[in-house]
Amino acid sequence: MAETIRRPGLDDQGFIAREGSxxxxxxxxxxxxxxxxxxxxxxxxxxxxxxxxxxxxxxxxxxxxxxxxxxxxxxxxxxxxxxxxxxxxxxxxxxxxxxxxxxxxxxxxxxxxxxxxxxxxxxxxxxxxxxxxxxxxxxxxxLPRYRPDSLLARETNGDLARWLPRWRERIAGANATEEARRPLVRFMSRHLVRTGFTLVMPRWNGWTSDLREMAEAFAGFYPERAAQLRTAARYGYEPVGDPDVLRAYVDDLGPWLAAEYARVHGVKDPRPGD
The missing domain is CATH 3.30.460.10 (Beta Polymerase, domain 2)
Known part of the structure; x- marks a missing residue:
């Protein structure tokens, strides 16, 4: 059996280490x-x-x-x-x-x-x-210690399908200006990159909060979607106000990611107000 590689972000027992101080x-x-x-x-x-x-x-x-x-x-x-x-x-x-x-x-x-x-x-x-x-x-x-497993993946980001209709409403309600769209691009880019990362997190076996590192981890498992997530990571740091970016998020990348997430990890348990 192939040896499991331990990535950054874990302690010597394989738990996610607390980041920041x-x-x-x-x-x-x-x-x-x-x-x-x-x-x-x-x-x-x-x-x-x-x-x-x-x-x-x-x-x-x-x-x-x-x-x-x-x-x-x-x-x-x-x-x-x-x-x-x-x-x-x-x-x-x-x-x-x-x-x-x-x-x-x-x-x-x-x-x-x-x-x-x-x-x-x-x-x-x-x-x-x-x-x-x-x-x-x-x-x-x-609280307990946490490992980068499928349960954690499901319960952190397994609700993208429920978010997408709300995102479409926010896009439709945004003022038709680049300045108004830029915060939406930043927010949605970050959400999609983090979801893409936690999709592969158990297989990658580590943790990072760096969007570019997240996109690279994802790329190793889904090369056909790698360019999209790398671009989203860039926009998470340097957002643009392009309406085509937002449409691609809710019409293509987002629905694909939600479906693949449900297939791999299942769907997050609903919370009050969902």
Missing amino acids: LARVPAVFRPVVAAARDRLPEVFGARLHSAYLYGSVPRGTARVGRSDLDLLVALRDEPTDADRDAVRALGEAVDARFPQIDGVGTLLYGRDRLLGERERYDLAWFVACLCTPLLGEDLAEQ
């Missing part, structure tokens, strides 16, 4: 992180359980003026619409104050949902492996 935050972004850290307790008080960084800033790969600040906030109870409005206002204030970032995105969840069985291989994995503790008690201490 506060020590990796580039100096230019540290005042941004500090401002967010200081503001969150002011907004939520004792309801705040914990907060985390994720994305390029804690990985040390953020680009000045191009990267956004990504946060995940866990509350002791379920968030309300007023809570979502509050984190949106906080993000807008931090974004306006610091030109080195291009926006602030905040995920907001209740602690019980993040620790619940239904999210064990989706949001919980995200916290345990892709989030860097910023405030409070680290939920990862109550």
Whole structure:
């Protein structure tokens, strides 16, 4: 039997290693992180359980003026619409104050949902492996270790077929300008590349958050679609506002990827609101 190759992103036991750390935050972004850290307790008080960084800033790969600040906030109870409005206002204030970032995105969840069985291989994995503790008690201490297996693949990205109709609606509702389409291209490019990567992740046997590395891993198993995913990876970093790109995503690459994902890993269990 052929020897299994262990790729980057795993520890010596074959579990996905937690990526990112506060020590990796580039100096230019540290005042941004500090401002967010200081503001969150002011907004939520004792309801705040914990907060985390994720994305390029804690990985040390953020680009000045191009990267956004990504946060995940866990509350002791379920968030309300007023809570979502509050984190949106906080993000807008931090974004306006610091030109080195291009926006602030905040995920907001209740602690019980993040620790619940239904999210064990989706949001919980995200916290345990892709989030860097910023405030409070680290939920990862109550979560299992994760391997890059088919169950994780299914529960993280096995819902693309449910997303595609919503994407078509967003495309139809976007203003007919290049500037309005560019964020959609960036978002959908990243989603498709990550889905393509997790499709092959168990066979590749590793983890990476780099879009180009994801596309190359995918290319080794689906050479006939390699060029499309490599292009999507490029647009994930440098988006264009071309409507043909969006149409190709929802009419060709997206439907193919959703069908192949279902064939290989099955379909993600529905979540409330799906």
